[in-house]
Amino acid sequence: MAVAMQLKTIREKIENGQRLTFEDGMVLEEKADLFFLAKMAHLVRTRKNGTTAYYNVNVHLNPTNVCVYRCSFCAFRANMDDVRAYVMSDDEILARGADADQRGATEMHIVGGLHNKKPFEWYRHILEIVHKAYPKIHLKAYTAVEWDWFQRLTGRPIKDLLQEFRDVGMGSIPGGGAEIFHEEVRSQICEHKADTAKWFECHREAHKLGIRSNATMLYGHIEKPVHRIDHLIRLRELQEETGGFQTFIPLAFHPNNNKLSHLPKASGVMDLRVMAISRLMLDNFPHIKAYWVMLGIKTAQIALWHGADDIDGTVVHEKIYHDAGSDSPQELTVQEIRHLITEAGFNPLERDTLYQEVIREPNQSWKRRMSLPISQ
Numbered sequence: 001m002a003v004a005m006q007l008k009t010i011r012e013k014i015e016n017g018q019r020l021t022f023e024d025g026m027v028l029e030e031k032a033d034l035f036f037l038a039k040m041a042h043l044v045r046t047r048k049n050g051t052t053a054y055y056n057v058n059v060h061l062n063p064t065n066v067c068v069y070r071c072s073f074c075a076f077r078a079n080m081d082d083v084r085a086y087v088m089s090d091d092e093i094l095a096r097g098a099d100a101d102q103r104g105a106t107e108m109h110i111v112g113g114l115h116n117k118k119p120f121e122w123y124r125h126i127l128e129i130v131h132k133a134y135p136k137i138h139l140k141a142y143t144a145v146e147w148d149w150f151q152r153l154t155g156r157p158i159k160d161l162l163q164e165f166r167d168v169g170m171g172s173i174p175g176g177g178a179e180i181f182h183e184e185v186r187s188q189i190c191e192h193k194a195d196t197a198k199w200f201e202c203h204r205e206a207h208k209l210g211i212r213s214n215a216t217m218l219y220g221h222i223e224k225p226v227h228r229i230d231h232l233i234r235l236r237e238l239q240e241e242t243g244g245f246q247t248f249i250p251l252a253f254h255p256n257n258n259k260l261s262h263l264p265k266a267s268g269v270m271d272l273r274v275m276a277i278s279r280l281m282l283d284n285f286p287h288i289k290a291y292w293v294m295l296g297i298k299t300a301q302i303a304l305w306h307g308a309d310d311i312d313g314t315v316v317h318e319k320i321y322h323d324a325g326s327d328s329p330q331e332l333t334v335q336e337i338r339h340l341i342t343e344a345g346f347n348p349l350e351r352d353t354l355y356q357e358v359i360r361e362p363n364q365s366w367k368r369r370m371s372l373p374i375s376q
């Protein structure tokens with residue numbers, strides 16, 4: 001079929017709310033120009049989220065960078081005897097909680113290395129102390145790779161571990177560790193850590209328990225278009241089964257200080273293409289996030305016109321990307337975030353981790369509005 005005809009068929013499917021196939025995804029990757037992708041992704045984005053662009057007020061906590069794994073893309077990890085190695089004390093962790101509370105953060109995003117010597121109880125203890133001191137802050141904690149590690153440490157089913165950690169304060173699961181699911185790539189960039197089946201088992205079990213999660217895709221390294229489309233379709237299939245994913249976050253590979261440093265950084269066009277194709281293929285995901293720390297502020301702003309409806313949050317204390325060479329600032333103020341959303345032509349709306357609207361009181365306190373203004 002001629003390209004124009006193929007794109008016309010895809011356009012009609014999107015306009016009629018029909019699902020795109022793997023082959024359609026490959027046509028988008030290989031034959032559609034950016035303008036076509038932007039137009040189509042914007043249609044879907046507007047259908048799902050109107051002119052709203054979500055953000056939140058959040059703080060990151062990476063309790064240790066010591067990690068048993070050696071993923072080739074990672075600039076954050078350290079060996080136990082590295083000068084860069086650190087392990088946060090309880091006091092330092094609680095100070096981060098106090099900082100989050102003082103900033104009015106509604107979320108703490110907690111992920112880190114898999115420390116050679118730390119028992120799984122240490123990871124649970126972190127949630128316990130933060131939740132006890134700051135119960136209002138939602139703890140989005142530990143990626144599937146960490147849950148898999150806890151299972152390896154204890155020999156217990158992931159479901160039990162999820163329940164146990166939920167009981168002490170875990171609220172939802174971040175989307176990291178997904179990288180690229182296809183074995184041809186996964187075996188080359190993160191051979192030893194949780195495999196694709198484990199990643200999906202963890203998210204499936206979480207969803208079955210009513211725990212929401214996110215999903216990511218690390219692109220712009222050695223993967224090919226076929227691997228990206230395969231990745232998106234696998235996620236779409238689990239979402240069809242459970243409905244437990246909230247947000248998809250495409251993560252551009254940052255090449256500094258890691259074993260893939262010889263690779264070039266993804267271009268702005270590639271960032272926007274991946275964003276738009278993700279919006280189009282993941283028709284059952286309510287949200288697509290343009291993570292400004294990774295994309296840079298300017299690209300994140302324009303990504304709102306390429307399918308994204310969320311730009312993450314104020315993100316204080318982020319380390320994983322900054323260690324890998326991100327030149328984004330260390331944090332954005334709420335005023336800056338609202339300005340960049342408004343300037344792009346969208347309506348900023350502060351959400352909590354579960355996409356409930358956050359209402360700020362003049363006295364600095366905040367509360368969650370229990371129903372969303374826009375039906376998903």
Ligand code: V47
Nearest residue numbers: 073074174175176177214216218251252253254324
């Ligand atoms: O899994 C690590 C990626 C992820 C590099 O759920 C790198 O809301 C690029 O998952 N270049 C962790 N990427 C971050 C993550 C995340 C971020 C923001 C929001 C959410 C969410 C989740 O970071 C890892 C890996 O894919 N990563 N090193 C690097 N050099």
